Amino acid sequence: MLMEARLSEHPLRRYGAVLGIGALAGMAAGGVAGIVTGTSDEASIGGAALIAAAVALSMGVGLWASLKWWKGLDEAAQEAHKWAWWWGSTVGLAFAGVILLTLLYGAGELGQAPIKSMLMLGAAIVTGCQMVGYGVAWAAWWLKRR
Amino acid sequence: MNNHLRTLRADRNWSQADLAAALGVSRQTVNALETGRYDPSLPLAFKIARVFERPIESIFSDEGA
Numbered sequence: 001m002l003m004e005a006r007l008s009e010h011p012l013r014r015y016g017a018v019l020g021i022g023a024l025a026g027m028a029a030g031g032v033a034g035i036v037t038g039t040s041d042e043a044s045i046g047g048a049a050l051i052a053a054a055v056a057l058s059m060g061v062g063l064w065a066s067l068k069w070w071k072g073l074d075e076a077a078q079e080a081h082k083w084a085w086w087w088g089s090t091v092g093l094a095f096a097g098v099i100l101l102t103l104l105y106g107a108g109e110l111g112q113a114p115i116k117s118m119l120m121l122g123a124a125i126v127t128g129c130q131m132v133g134y135g136v137a138w139a140a141w142w143l144k145r146r
Numbered sequence: 147m148n149n150h151l152r153t154l155r156a157d158r159n160w161s162q163a164d165l166a167a168a169l170g171v172s173r174q175t176v177n178a179l180e181t182g183r184y185d186p187s188l189p190l191a192f193k194i195a196r197v198f199e200r201p202i203e204s205i206f207s208d209e210g211a
Contacts, residue, residue, distance in 0.1 A: 074171035076184050145178035 014069055021065040029058035076145075084138035092133025096126040149206045152180045154198050168197045 032054035036047045070078065100122060113121075155165050162180070166173045169190065178184035179194075186194065195202045 074175050075187050075190055076175035076178055077172060079184070142174065145174075145181065145183040 014072055018065045018069040022062040025058040025061040025065075029054045080138055080141040083141050084134050088133035088135070088137025089130040090133075091137070092130035093126065095133070096129035099125050099129070147185045147206055147208055148182055149179065151176075151194070151205065154200070154205065155180070165197070169193055 029051075033051045036050050040047050073081070103121075103125075151165075155162070160168075162173045162176045166176045169176070170193075171190070175184070179186060191202050191206060195205060198205060
């Protein structure tokens with residue numbers, strides 16, 4: 001019997017490795033941002049450039065790890081992720097849109113919050129809703145094909 | 147799309163894991179293929195045909211699909 005290398009061997013371990021690399025890269029970038037913020041009284045172009053470079057490097061590492069992981073998935077696993085990305089994230093984005101526009105109208109005192117807080121809250125709502133949608137859609141794709 | 151993967155595999159006394167190893171895919175993918183709930187790409191369909199040493203059209207058909 002023809003034996004080929006298994007593309008999806010130890011999928012959870014590989015997924016965990018990608019998440020771990022992404023988390024480490026993110027913490028490193030966050031550390032640089034924290035140091036830059038903590039050691040300067042005012043925002044500067046140099047500080048912003050340093051943070052941008054650290055975050056860009058972190059994103060590059062994360063994308064590299066994701067690419068290695070993606071190439072190790074078989075076609076059905078890739079299809080599940082592509083379907084989940086489209087449908088799960090799109091539905092999640094729709095939910096986020098409802099929440100954001102409702103908050104925009106009814107935020108009250110929160111509407112006076114600093115721009116940084118509003119930016120981070122908006123980003124958290126959008127990415128949170130998209131991640132939940134993605135996870136649900138991914139699980140639904142596989143459950144339908146059990 | 148219908149297929150005879152489960153029968154062909156059983157004829158050879160292969161487990162789903164055996165077939166998955168031969169095709170370079172996960173066992174879950176083999177299960178999805180066998181239940182007809184996932185249609186393979188052309189490259190995977192050709193690989194399946196090579197593994198079973200049969201023409202593609204004797205493994206897959208669109209009748210009743």
